[in-house]
Amino acid sequence: MDAFIYDHVRTPRGKGKSDGKLHEVTAVRLASQALGALRDRSSLDTQLLDDVVLGCVAPVGEQGSNIARVAVLMAGYDESVAGMQINRYCSSGLEAVNLVAAKVMAGQTMAAVGGGVESMSRVPMGTGGGAWASDPDAAFHTYFVPQGVSADLIATKFGYSREDLDRYAVASQQRAAQSWADGRFAKSVVPVKDILGMTLLDRDETVRGSATLESLAAIKPAFAEVGEKYGSDGVALLKYPELECIEHRHHAGNSSGIVDGAAAVLIGTRAFGRKTGLKPRARIRAFASIGSEPTIMLTGPTPATEKALKLARMKPSDIDLYELNEAFAAVVLRYMEALSISHDRINVNGGAIAMGHPLGATGAMILGTLLDEMERRGLGTGLATLCVGAGMGTATIIDRL
């Protein structure tokens, strides 16, 4: 059985700090507004839904204990709709979509929602703790280093200069600004309201179209201190002894921004479309998640893509348009180089360097961005992928209908 995307929405992404526009919004409200918008746009009878699966990477505190079920109820969905929170770190939002699609493909679900939420301003990154970095046995065994050091390791190992990274970052900012100016996101971004119903934010808060190579050049490397003073570079070199040192080239301007946001994607069978009168927009063709070397950590998109392509019996050149989450500039440069993808076929509307990366939600957001752009350009096949903490990757291939 095939799984189809019927619709998707996302919130704008608010700066993930205490002065961010979405900071006053609780995480569950952020998620339930996205769910509510998805329902309202197509007058969906939520009794037809089986489940809502939401990705969330810091599922503790107000995001803890299955935020998806609570968001379902808060959004006013029918109480028969189940809810589940999942965590595959940065690809959680895409994994949620894939999981829902798998249920549909298996014939066990007619329709469900996959998506994600992360209020990074309210539940800061790392709040959840975890064995990986703090349990000595785990940290030593896995050669744990912080992601930024892994990104710098990619840049060092594959020879991406600071200027290469900054040039990519400037392009991301310019593309995002241009896309907003052209109204390309308008179709899917739903404003976030406060408790009085007033709009708090209706566009991504962190885009800086005016960024230049010169302005980025002034920013100090973000991970030099943790790498050089707190041991992480040395740990990375134990795994990569061919390198003399780790060159710290990533900084706030060529890495993804910390933001708040939520997204939701409606998936169903063809019968679901007939029943509701909704028109399927894309078919989910294949998807895959993989594990890769955990210290360099962020090279997983390539093998994830290769695995998904293999399932779809395709090759990289068969894909018309790519979205790869811009966790760090080097991640994208490495992916483009490994799969020979030119810059005009990937992240054409910018990405997380400009608009931010609300961890649990990003996967669902970039899948939606991919679909919208495929429709705008009239392209047939697209692939969305993300690098993932602890050395993983997730990729999803869709065909536009």
Place this chain on the structure above:
Amino acid sequence: MTRVIRVERDQDVQVWTLDHPDKPANTIDQEFLDSLASCIQQLQVEPAVRGAVITSGKALFMAGGDLKDMERNIDSMLREAPAILLDKVFSLSRVLRALETCGKPVACALNGTALGGGFELALSCHYRVAADAPGLVVGLPEVQVGLLPAGGGTQRLPRMVGIPAAMPLLLEGKTLDVKAALTAKLIDEVAPACDIVSRAKRWIREVGNAAQPWDRKEFRVPGGAGAMEPRVAGPLVVTNALVHEKTQDNLPAPRAILSCLYEGPLLPMDTALRVEAKYMARLLMEGTSRNMVRTLFVSKGRCDKLFRRPAGIPTTTFAEIGVLGAGLMGAGIALVAARAGSTVRLLDRDLPSAERGKDYARKRLSDGVAKGRLTQDTADAALVRILPTVDINDLSRAELVVEAVFEDRAVKSDVIARVDAILGGKAVLATNTSSLPITGLAQYSKRPAQFIGLHFFSPVDRMPLVEVIRGRKTSDATLAGALDFVQRLRKTPIVVNDARGFFTSRFFGSFVNEGISMLAEGVSPALIENAARMLGMPVGPLAVQDEVGLDLAVRVTQQTRKDLGDSYQPGSSYPIVERLSVELGRHGRKSGGGFYDYPANGRKRLWPGLAAWWPPSAQQPQAAEVRERLLYVQLIEALKCMQEKVLENPADGDVGAVLGVGFPVYTGGPFSYIDHLGPARVLARCRSLAKRHGPRFTPPRLLQQMVKRGRRFYDSEAAV
């Protein structure tokens, strides 16, 4: 009352005095544990006794476990099933837990230093009074010999001071003086030494709380515990990486301590203590602790006690000595001798040069004062003992003269002959050469029996080792005197026989030579340097050669060639060093560049030009293979030194390698590590390396014999 614990009663309070009748210090052995257990039982059943005070009849309160005993017994312990090993490891912890849960208050009166198990005993008491005595310190230094404090140390400490504050005490084995321990709340009260027992009694009578805080229901670890507590998880994440980098994962003890700190404080005390003991058992099973205990404690202790000193020769005190040459080494030797109380005549060719040597000592002393390592008075007293001079006759009353002039045979021969002429009849003349054979230099002296090598390491005041080199004609009395001198300097002597490079320089040279040689084979320089660090060497071979100076290596080689003639074969790395230094003018760090560039601002970087001369091959070896070569080349050199009788004893070799030239501590030195790996395995690896990389890996005859006879270096019957 037991043999090792004296029990006295003052009305309603018992005083337990730890006082082993046969040992100079109280240590933890089975007899002690049994005695303590029976004291605890007695205390519990005696209705008229309210509580007990524990103090010591020795100058030290208690120094901890008997490491010598442990080193002797570890092999038989490891042959046991894990459950039995765990039970043995748990023996101290079990008794200390019984003490703190016995239902009656126990106070500790610390009359002197308490370390390791001794401090763990104090921590398991309900109250601690320490004597206001200078030099009294407390701490858990187990990590320094590759162990963890398994008598509850990793659990009581964090429950008292919090996990982040416990980290440096446990991971570095830092000791605290009374004041610092009071501030850290590791002791409760400080009193004059004569009052500590009465204060402890008073606490028992007036407060007498018999429950530890962690056994109360409302107890919370200060600052929290576990991965959910950001104030703990943050420091853990950082410390994990720092320890991982620093130890290159070669030292299991700090890692095990971190696990105890991560897992234990979330658990109830009884479970936590079991987990701690399990980590200790795993540590022992891993084997590097034994290597470290043996070399850093047992063998070093033997060297410090001058086990190689010929018997029956009276001790020399060296009230006055002379030092020839006020350069870095000479000034350093003058400094440590002056600190040890000797008057030092420091001679150089002109007075400003001699004074510069004293200035160096002044600087190091004032640094010591600034860092609180010594008092101004001590520093001043040491400095006035250094007397710069240009007149060699000023050295005529010296009981020992160390020459530390330029490493050149002609220069050395000249000063040796001159000083020889004015020295008193019994005086010892020592040379601080790092490479020239002693027997050859002794020819320039009229009294070769009183001539000896004293190889100091730089910086002299920091490096703990002195390699004592016996020339062919050096007498027993001279050796004894030289060892007395080294002991007076509070340094650790090893004794070796004369050969070019002695033991340490030759041993270390094999490492540097192998590392540099690989460059010409096309191994990438970064890989060479990283593999050396992964092995546990403090600095990579290319960086070492830059520090020493490539020009010096060229000069030493030329000197050797002059000495030995055309039959001399320099090391396989020499062509590379010669090309860099002679052809390309890259002499090392002090000339601005060698294998590395040294930018004025920023860290050193490998010279990119290396790739043009020695292009890295497309197929690079695994780091593990490079690491193994760097290890085995040193193991083989050590074996050769033993075979050629440069070394007479594995302890000298192991202590010298670890303390002198940075051979990794987890190995316990080359001979301990050959035992650790198993001679048969070492032999097999040597053969396979020789096949791949040439005859310098050919296993020495000694190794083949050992394998044939099933011997090890540290068998009860020593192999050599």
